[in-house]
Amino acid sequence: MEAKDSFLMAIFQLILSIFTNMEKTNYRAVGVMSGTSLDGIDLVFTEISFKDEVGFSIINSQTIPYSAEWRQKLSSAINLEPAELHQLDIDYTFYLSEIIVQFIQKYDIDLLDAVCSHGHTVKHRPKHGITLQIGNLPKLSEALGIPVVCDFRVQDVELGGQGAPLVPIGDRLLFDQYKYCINLGGFANISLEEHSQRIAYDICPVNTVFNYFMQKIGEEYDENGKLARSGELNEELLQELNSLKFYAKKPPKSLGIEWVNSDVLPIIEKYRIEIPEILKTYAVHVAMQIANSLDGDSNSNVLLTGGGVFNTYLIEELKSRSSCNFIIPDKEVIDFKEALIFALLGILKLRGEINVLSSVTGAKIDHSSGRIFEP
Incomplete structure (x- = not known):
């Protein structure tokens, strides 16, 4: 997508948010985060309220450690050829869907508005217009049968931003x-x-x-x-x-x-x-x-x-x-703050509200970033 197109899309999102029905004030979401330290996948089931001021409660949380095999795959992913990286993206998406399904079943979670997933960063060179998080394919929503909000960094880089950090909102x-x-x-x-x-x-x-x-x-x-x-x-x-x-x-x-x-x-x-x-x-x-x-x-x-x-x-x-x-x-909060905030980023995206701040990333404008996939 051209930078101009991203700019126009971001403007459209802001205008759309003005006319969006904001009556819904309570959301149930699962936030999913995988960090560069490769400790594992953090999952949070949270309820977020937009009544009066924004509030949250963490209902369930869990970290699924990476196996030695997956840690090796992810740590070496930056060196893969495009075709190999594409296959890893597919494999990781399915792996992530299995982890999320197990989490949802374990805690008997229902009535979810969305699963909000960061994916796992493989490449991040914003000066060159590059940022890649694997695990953000439409297949994730298809496998879960739940709306998924993901891929939060790409639009910001297209708008001239660093694509990071996203947590400050x-x-x-x-x-x-x-x-x-x-x-x-x-x-x-x-x-x-x-x-x-x-x-x-x-x-x-x-x-x-x-x-x-x-x-x-x-x-x-x-x-x-x-x-x-x-x-x-x-x-x-x-x-x-x-x-x-x-x-x-x-x-x-x-x-x-x-x-x-x-x-x-x-x-x-x-x-x-x-x-x-x-x-x-x-x-x-x-x-x-x-x-x-x-x-x-x-x-x-x-x-x-x-x-x-x-x-x-x-x-x-x-x-x-x-x-x-x-x-x-x-x-x-120590362990799951980032997963919690990615749940918030996803809900803000669903509401058509700003979830990335230009003062933080250096993008041209504040914007509502991420992609929404329906099952």
């Missing part, structure tokens, strides 16, 4: 009591209100790097950051990581696994140091980059979510570098 609508919302997943990303606009961007890689090195020693992750805590700090490596050009860029800006593979891992691996030393140095690097993104005011509340929250060593390093008030919510 949910931060604004559902978690506005916090000055900062930070997710510590495959990447650390942050969102905040600044001059009456939502600003958000990726800070740095987190679990994509930690888990990469843990898997080299046969472990999935560094539990509580114990191995990182035991290591020595490599000041030279720390300085080189902190000097990466990405950190000097102004938002909007976003990261993909391509940048980790091309810019971060080669720096670390050339030092030929032990894993504990790598983990400690990288944890300090992450803490420093996050602290640099905050104002340091003790009255500033910071909501921390994502799997990185359970790395207690990382959190200690972060708290030692910032006076902000860090708040860790209950485990369900």
Whole structure:
């Protein structure tokens, strides 16, 4: 689709939303998220209310870990030829449908308005007009027999945006009591209100790097950051990581696994140091980059979510570098905030309302993104 066509479509969606019947205020949806850290597929069954102000309740939630086979398939997908990648897209769509059906059956979920799925990001190079999430084929809706809202990033890239981050609209609508919302997943990303606009961007890689090195020693992750805590700090490596050009860029800006593979891992691996030393140095690097993104005011509340929250060593390093008030919510919000917000993005799309903010992604306009597939 040409950029002009995307622009006109986005304008049409905004006009359409004005005339859309907005009497319906309560929605039941399943949100589905697969992150770059390859921990697994997060699923949330939520009820979202648009009466007075937007509210939510998480009714059921579950993470389905990836098998070693699927983790290998997804981690190497970026290197596949087009025909192979197309087949993987088909295979992953069917796999995803099986996971979602099992979740719905397990919790006896009915009367769903939609399944809202992020898919799994394989390629993300917005400067080149490229972003690809597999698992977003019409076959997903056919297999489920339920309307599906998916493929949220493509339109934004066509409108000149980064296609990421998408979660900040949910931060604004559902978690506005916090000055900062930070997710510590495959990447650390942050969102905040600044001059009456939502600003958000990726800070740095987190679990994509930690888990990469843990898997080299046969472990999935560094539990509580114990191995990182035991290591020595490599000041030279720390300085080189902190000097990466990405950190000097102004938002909007976003990261993909391509940048980790091309810019971060080669720096670390050339030092030929032990894993504990790598983990400690990288944890300090992450803490420093996050602290640099905050104002340091003790009255500033910071909501921390994502799997990185359970790395207690990382959190200690972060708290030692910032006076902000860090708040860790209950485990369900920690683990499933992104899946919850993708459910919200899908419902906003069904309502014809804005679900992507140009102030966040750099797109030409705010818009209502995603594709709707009917069974």
